[in-house]
Amino acid sequence: MAEPILVLDKLRKEYRRGWPARRLTFSLEADLAFERSQIVGVMGPNGAGKTTLFEIMTGGNAPTAGRVLCMGQDIHRVRYAERDRLAIHYHQSYQVRRFAQLRPSFLMERARSDQPMVHLFDEPQLNLQDGYIGFMLDFFRKLRGEGRLVFVCLHPTAAYQLDVLREICEGFVFVEKGRVERVPDWYALAAMPAVRSYLGGLVA
Numbered sequence: 583m584a585e586p587i588l589v590l591d592k593l594r595k596e597y598r599r600g601w602p603a604r605r606l607t608f609s610l611e612a613d614l615a616f617e618r619s620q621i622v623g624v625m626g627p628n629g630a631g632k633t634t635l636f637e638i639m640t641g642g643n644a645p646t647a648g649r650v651l652c653m654g655q656d657i658h659r660v661r662y663a664e665r666d667r668l669a670i671h672y673h674q675s676y677q678v679r680r681f682a683q684l685r686p687s688f689l690m691e692r693a694r695s696d697q698p699m700v701h702l703f704d705e706p707q708l709n710l711q712d713g714y715i716g717f718m719l720d721f722f723r724k725l726r727g728e729g730r731l732v733f734v735c736l737h738p739t740a741a742y743q744l745d746v747l748r749e750i751c752e753g754f755v756f757v758e759k760g761r762v763e764r765v766p767d768w769y770a771l772a773a774m775p776a777v778r779s780y781l782g783g784l785v786a
Contacts, residue, residue: 585654587731588616588639588669588700590762593648595631595638610634612762613648614755621726623747624735625771626757627780632735633673635762636702641665655694664693669700701725702733708746715742719750741784 590612598604610631616622626632637643639650641657642665650657652668660668703722708715725732734751738744747754747768754765758776765771772778772785 584617586615586617586651587619587653589649589651590614590639591649591651593638593650594646595634595643596646608760610638610760610762614762614764616731619726619729619731620752621722621732621734621750623751623754623771624733624757625738625747625754625777625780628737630757631760631762632757633704635757636671636704636733636735639700640669640671640702642671653695653699655691659691660693661690666698667693667695668698669702670698671702671704672706673704698730700731700733702735704735705737706734708736708743710742715746719746722750738781738784744781744784 593610593612595610596606597608599607608631612635624632624635634643638645639657641650641660641662644658650669655668657665657668706718708718722732722734733755734747736743736747738747751768753767754771756763756765756771756774756777758780765774778785
């Protein structure tokens with residue numbers, strides 16, 4: 583059986599504050615596997631943990647517990663300069679996210695991939711310029727056709743953005759209050775009370 587492209591194995595991230603007693607202020611949990619190439623839509627309220635999740639998935643933010651396995655390799659054990667050969671995070675204006683280097687790179691593993699298999703687009707600028715949305719959708723489909731796993735994270739402010747997600751995505755992830763939930767399709771997503779509350783009048 584083929585190795586899953588991405589596994590979030592009992593992943594947990596905690597943020598604590600205070601001294602001397604440090605109280606828990608936020609936690610994020612995920613335990614999911616993505617076996618095949620597909621385009622996955624990611625949604626959730628501001629502050630829910632979406633960007634934190636993406637940073638952990640691409641090795642830019644260390645988890646408190648658990649592992650991120652990309653093509654069977656723990657991305658947090660891979661050399662910093664080679665992590666984008668496994669997974670890459672594009673934030674808003676398509677700049678690649680950077681991260682602090684906490685361990686000497688030469689003590690870490692070499693990436694076993696030459697090109698990223700996981701592409702994460704964090705609130706890409708999908709505007710209504712002539713042909714621009716079609717260009718981006720074609721690009722997402724091209725990556726999927728090459729066997730990559732593509733995540734598209736949007737914070738919808740207009741109905742056309744939901745139309746984009748409905749057209750392009752084969753599955754969804756909804757993040758709320760640090761809880762990461764896999765949703766099989768648009769209809770199941772739109773039926774969730776938490777999603778309907780989040781989207782307000784944008785969803786019928």
